[in-house]
Amino acid sequence: MERILPFLSVLSRRRFLGTAGAVTLAMASRPAAAEAEPVSMHGENVTLTVNGRRHALDLDPRVTLLDALREHLGLTGTKKGCDQGQCGACTVIVNGQRINSCLTLAVMHAGDEITTIEGLEEDGNLHPMQAAFVRHDGLQCGYCTPGQICSAVALLAEHNAGWPSYATADFATAPVLTDAEIAERMSGNICRCSAYANIVSAIREVAEGGRT
Amino acid sequence: MKPFRYERADSVASACASATEPTAKFIAGGTNLLDLMKLQIETPTHLVDIGPLPLAEIEETADGGLRIGARVTNSVLAADMRVRRRYPVLSQAILAGASTQLRNKATTGGNLLQRTRCSYFYDTTKPCNKRMPGSGCAALEGLNRMNAVIGVSRDCIAAHGSDMAVAMAALDARIETVAADGATRTIPIDALYRPPGNTPHIETVLAPGELIESVLLPPPPPGRQLYRKVRDRASYAFALVSVAVIVAREDDHVRAARVAFGGISYKPWRSAEAEAALVGAPVTQASFDAAGRAALQDARGYGSNDFKIPLARRTLRAVLADATGVI
Numbered sequence: 001m002e003r004i005l006p007f008l009s010v011l012s013r014r015r016f017l018g019t020a021g022a023v024t025l026a027m028a029s030r031p032a033a034a035e036a037e038p039v040s041m042h043g044e045n046v047t048l049t050v051n052g053r054r055h056a057l058d059l060d061p062r063v064t065l066l067d068a069l070r071e072h073l074g075l076t077g078t079k080k081g082c083d084q085g086q087c088g089a090c091t092v093i094v095n096g097q098r099i100n101s102c103l104t105l106a107v108m109h110a111g112d113e114i115t116t117i118e119g120l121e122e123d124g125n126l127h128p129m130q131a132a133f134v135r136h137d138g139l140q141c142g143y144c145t146p147g148q149i150c151s152a153v154a155l156l157a158e159h160n161a162g163w164p165s166y167a168t169a170d171f172a173t174a175p176v177l178t179d180a181e182i183a184e185r186m187s188g189n190i191c192r193c194s195a196y197a198n199i200v201s202a203i204r205e206v207a208e209g210g211r212t
Numbered sequence: 213m214k215p216f217r218y219e220r221a222d223s224v225a226s227a228c229a230s231a232t233e234p235t236a237k238f239i240a241g242g243t244n245l246l247d248l249m250k251l252q253i254e255t256p257t258h259l260v261d262i263g264p265l266p267l268a269e270i271e272e273t274a275d276g277g278l279r280i281g282a283r284v285t286n287s288v289l290a291a292d293m294r295v296r297r298r299y300p301v302l303s304q305a306i307l308a309g310a311s312t313q314l315r316n317k318a319t320t321g322g323n324l325l326q327r328t329r330c331s332y333f334y335d336t337t338k339p340c341n342k343r344m345p346g347s348g349c350a351a352l353e354g355l356n357r358m359n360a361v362i363g364v365s366r367d368c369i370a371a372h373g374s375d376m377a378v379a380m381a382a383l384d385a386r387i388e389t390v391a392a393d394g395a396t397r398t399i400p401i402d403a404l405y406r407p408p409g410n411t412p413h414i415e416t417v418l419a420p421g422e423l424i425e426s427v428l429l430p431p432p433p434p435g436r437q438l439y440r441k442v443r444d445r446a447s448y449a450f451a452l453v454s455v456a457v458i459v460a461r462e463d464d465h466v467r468a469a470r471v472a473f474g475g476i477s478y479k480p481w482r483s484a485e486a487e488a489a490l491v492g493a494p495v496t497q498a499s500f501d502a503a504g505r506a507a508l509q510d511a512r513g514y515g516s517n518d519f520k521i522p523l524a525r526r527t528l529r530a531v532l533a534d535a536t537g538v539i
Contacts, residue, residue, distance in 0.1 A: 044218055060215075061216065061217075061218035061259070062213045062215065062216070064246070083250070084247050084250070085243055085247060085313070085314055088311065088313060091313055097287070097316040098312060098313050098316060099313050099316050099317050100243070100313045100314065100317070103242060103243045103246050103247060103314075103317065104241075104242055104243075104246065104317060105218070105239075105242065105246065107218055107261075108239075108242070108261055108263055151312075151313065154312075155312070158287075158312065161291070162291070163287065163290075163291040164290065164291060164296065164303065164307065165307055165312075166304070166307040166308050166447065168307075171296040171297075171300050171303050171304070172296060172297050172300075183447075184446075184447050185312060187311055187446075187447035187448040188310075188311025188312055188313045188314065188448060189311075
């Protein structure tokens with residue numbers, strides 16, 4: 001088990017600067033109205049299992065899973081886009097299912113198996129979905145890509161489990177993974193460079209069993 | 213986000229007891245609550261995480277229905293083969309909402325209790341009687357394209373955002389709750405939501421500490437089930453208008469009909485008026501038009517959302533035509 005001490009984190013300086021900036025802003029814009037009675041808080045101990053490694057953390061309960069990954073564990077592959085569940089850049093896989101890591105608290109994930117983009121490769125080789133995104137140019141700037149790839153990996157598992165989507169015509173049978181199905185199932189991941197066509201072809205290639 | 217005390221519930225009884233203070237909240241999926249907490253629209257001082265509780269099963273009931281645990285995720289419920297075969301309108305409605313990432317976290321109970329996406333509820337620089345009682349309603353004369361047209365008041369014209377609840381309204385779902393004193397009750401879904409009146413910040417009949425344990429679906433009614441959602445983009449957008457219908461025909465007449473709308477009211481809007489107009493009527497476009505007129509007779513627009521009234525009528529007509537095979 002690895003204990004991450006916040007003050008040893010490679011991110012501590014950046015975090016300090018970010019916090020200092022936020023304090024300045026908060027003081028400048030602090031409303032005159034009386035604040036409610038402060039709530040006494042204490043840190044919550046939680047052990048997160050990320051990409052197969054266990055990390056014991058002492059966290060403010062307000063820390064989202066996304067911020068725990070990025071700011072406390074240094075796993076910056078997972079991206080913060082909108083921070084409100086609309087863009088999908090923060091998508092990670094928890095117990096086999098993709099979720100928005102920005103809309104869940106880290107302390108709610110004790111005992112869960114969390115997989116981020118950093119955990120997809122095997123023995124130094126890209127995951128087939130990562131390789132397919134590269135081959136198909138499923139990106140331009142790349143900011144949404146870790147979320148897109150985690151989402152796509154989980155999408156295939158959901159499809160293999162027979163899950164339908166809104167694009168599924170007949171709910172009583174297992175759906176066929178058409179391009180319309182892939183597009184609907186990926187609608188939680190936005191790509192502002194609009195690499196959608198190539199993202200769909202990358203996913204289709206992996207779904208069909210490999211390079212076409 | 214304001215500070216809060218975080219507590220993992222270890223039993224239903226202790227969860228309810230912990231959440232009786234008015235500033236406490238249950239948290240399950242958290243996809244709506246945490247979003248609102250970041251914006252300080254929700255400022256609970258105490259979060260009771262019901263993640264460790266059971267309540268995540270879908271069970272057959274003795275009468276041929278289903279009991280859905282409050283923590284069953286939207287994804288699991290939509291994919292359940294019993295739901296897909298017997299309540300396809302529910303699977304369709306759930307899959308019409310949000311994204312897979314959100315449905316994987318969002319729960320059955322939380323979906324019912326999600327808060328409005330009225331843009332003025334979210335905009336903390338504007339008045340909103342729901343967010344800040346007594347401050348006024350900025351939507352009334354503002355950009356109210358997404359707002360409600362029926363059942364609301366001049367104090368609040370917010371629309372309920374759920375798709376799932378619209379199908380559940382058509383299916384006569386009942387909500388099973390347990391209170392802090394251990395008392396249980398069953399609430400018809402239509403009675404769960406309080407009309408806004410002059411207290412739009414009080415949205416349901418649930419008491420502090422009262423926990424939704426499960427949702428009961430009676431056996432499916434006869435007829436074809438369909439859900440259609442009209443929205444600004446093809447996926448991952450809230451409804452302008454949505455319609456759930458369950459309609460059975462006998463020869464050339466409608467034998468039985470259930471009609472519920474989404475996007476037009478403070479709650480999933482079951483229309484007894486449309487159903488009464490349909491039952492016994494000939495299966496024709498004219499009958500479907502009449503049902504739409506009956507459903508929206510008490511509706512009124514507030515400017516930008518005037519279009520929702522004819523849109524709701526036309527969507528109902530189209531869904532009924534699909535469900536009955538009328539061209």
